[in-house]
Amino acid sequence: MADQAPIVVVGTGLAGYSLLRELRKHDPDTPVVMLTADDGTSYSKPMLSTGFTKNKDADGLAQASAENMAVQLNAEIRTHVRVVSIEADRHELVVTGEPAGEQRLVYSKLVLAWGAEPVHLNLAGDGQDRVYSINDLMDYRAFRKAVDGARRVAIMGAGLIGCEFANDLRNGGYEVDVIAPDHRVMPGLLPEAAAAAVRSELSALGVGFHLGTVVERVDAVGDGVNLTLASGEQIAADVVISAVGLRPRTEPAEEAGVQTNRAIVVNRALETSVPDIYALGDCAEVDGHVLMYVLPLMACARALAKTLVGERTEVRYGVMPVMVKTPCCPTAVYPPPADAEGQWQVESEGRDVRAEFRSPVGETLGFAVTGDYAVEKQALARKVPAIHSE
Numbered sequence: 001m002a003d004q005a006p007i008v009v010v011g012t013g014l015a016g017y018s019l020l021r022e023l024r025k026h027d028p029d030t031p032v033v034m035l036t037a038d039d040g041t042s043y044s045k046p047m048l049s050t051g052f053t054k055n056k057d058a059d060g061l062a063q064a065s066a067e068n069m070a071v072q073l074n075a076e077i078r079t080h081v082r083v084v085s086i087e088a089d090r091h092e093l094v095v096t097g098e099p100a101g102e103q104r105l106v107y108s109k110l111v112l113a114w115g116a117e118p119v120h121l122n123l124a125g126d127g128q129d130r131v132y133s134i135n136d137l138m139d140y141r142a143f144r145k146a147v148d149g150a151r152r153v154a155i156m157g158a159g160l161i162g163c164e165f166a167n168d169l170r171n172g173g174y175e176v177d178v179i180a181p182d183h184r185v186m187p188g189l190l191p192e193a194a195a196a197a198v199r200s201e202l203s204a205l206g207v208g209f210h211l212g213t214v215v216e217r218v219d220a221v222g223d224g225v226n227l228t229l230a231s232g233e234q235i236a237a238d239v240v241i242s243a244v245g246l247r248p249r250t251e252p253a254e255e256a257g258v259q260t261n262r263a264i265v266v267n268r269a270l271e272t273s274v275p276d277i278y279a280l281g282d283c284a285e286v287d288g289h290v291l292m293y294v295l296p297l298m299a300c301a302r303a304l305a306k307t308l309v310g311e312r313t314e315v316r317y318g319v320m321p322v323m324v325k326t327p328c329c330p331t332a333v334y335p336p337p338a339d340a341e342g343q344w345q346v347e348s349e350g351r352d353v354r355a356e357f358r359s360p361v362g363e364t365l366g367f368a369v370t371g372d373y374a375v376e377k378q379a380l381a382r383k384v385p386a387i388h389s390e
């Protein structure tokens with residue numbers, strides 16, 4: 001029975017849709033059902049932090065509706081449904097959604113591409129309904145509605161996403177304050193000199209930084225909020241963005257006996273610990289690596305598509321630098337492995353930083369470039385080993 005059932009893909013983000021595009025190159029016909037908790041619109045998530053700069057609202061960023069995607073991909077796409085449990089031994093899923101309520105669905109193979117969940121801070125105060133996390137197009141639509149006619153936006157978090165939104169909102173003419181616990185921006189991603197360059201260019205653009213502290217309260221005041229920081233400082237804002245991190249979704253797979261760690265554990269063939277269940281994208285920990293970026297998920301989609309048509313294929317990652325979309329200070333980074341031995345060697349002049357992480361024997365294992373040096377990213381990418389290959 002399960003043999004004749006469709007392949008079921010949970011998630012229509014970049015991971016789910018990229019997988020289907022790749023699959024259809026090898027196999028135009030095998031029945032596929034895609035399930036998604038959202039409306040299934042195809043869009044490029046990285047573009048969410050460029051809306052003002054590129055003069056595009058949520059509709060402008062939408063690429064195709066679920067109906068269009070269903071035709072393009074020869075798949076059935078069920079929108080606004082949520083997988084609530086997996087019965088792996090029966091190859092069955094339980095899904096809920098309006099108007100059908102709870103339903104069961106048999107799969108031949110199940111692919112989990114259900115992404116990651118924004119981390120929500122437990123803050124005091126009655127202004128929580130002005131706090132927005134932006135992790136999909138529907139979130140972005142709600143956020144754009146909230147900032148329409150507003151003037152001041154506070155951003156909690158100075159990671160890649162917080163910094164990108166800060167730049168974009170300044171380009172859109174908003175007053176922007178960024179609050180974050182570390183004393184530098186993008187602490188997990190950039191070496192100190194590159195982080196200082198990005199911060200200084202964002203400051204020059206007019207972004208106010210409140211680093212080394214956290215938001216403790218968000219109180220409603222009129223149509224906006226007042227933020228109370230641990231430092232005692234008070235910040236008035238109309239809207240708040242929470243960009244304090246994403247946590248890979250592991251439930252309900254974990255409950256079904258699928259092994260999880262920081263995310264859903266898969267090997268390089270994207271196989272979970274349970275037969276016929278696979279995972280890729282933001283929800284997957286591939287051979288020990290949680291890489292919540294587009295290039296890794298595309299490489300996984302190419303490999304998994306072949307596996308699904310019977311040619312078991314392991315993913316191979318190339319060198320995949322991360323581009324930080326802060327146009328005031330173009331930045332590219334390829335972080336060295338967390339356990340690498342070595343030191344950063346830095347050349348810098350104002351906003352132009354060229355940092356190479358060199359091993360004790362002089363091998364370049366990672367790099368970060370900002371400003372005018374950002375153009376060197378391709379040349380540097382040729383020097384570094386693909387960190388994640390065996």
Ligand SMILES: Cc1cc2nc3c(=O)[nH]c(=O)nc-3n(C[C@H](O)[C@H](O)[C@H](O)COP(=O)(O)OP(=O)(O)OC[C@H]3O[C@@H](n4cnc5c(N)ncnc54)[C@H](O)[C@@H]3O)c2cc1C
Pocket residue numbers: 010011012013014015016035036037038045046047048049081082083084113114115116134135136161249280281282283291292293294295297323325
């Ligand atoms: C603002 C922003 C900027 C970014 N910029 C970059 C960048 O410049 N470069 C880069 O490489 N990466 C960037 N990223 C990261 C990149 O966009 C993500 O790694 C990628 O989009 C993740 O895709 P995904 O398909 O795994 O997850 P998602 O896009 O989150 O898709 C998850 C899907 O699963 C569905 N779903 C979830 N739970 C359930 C359930 N229980 N049942 C049914 N369906 C469910 C959702 O509705 C959705 O369809 C950025 C991310 C953000 C937020």
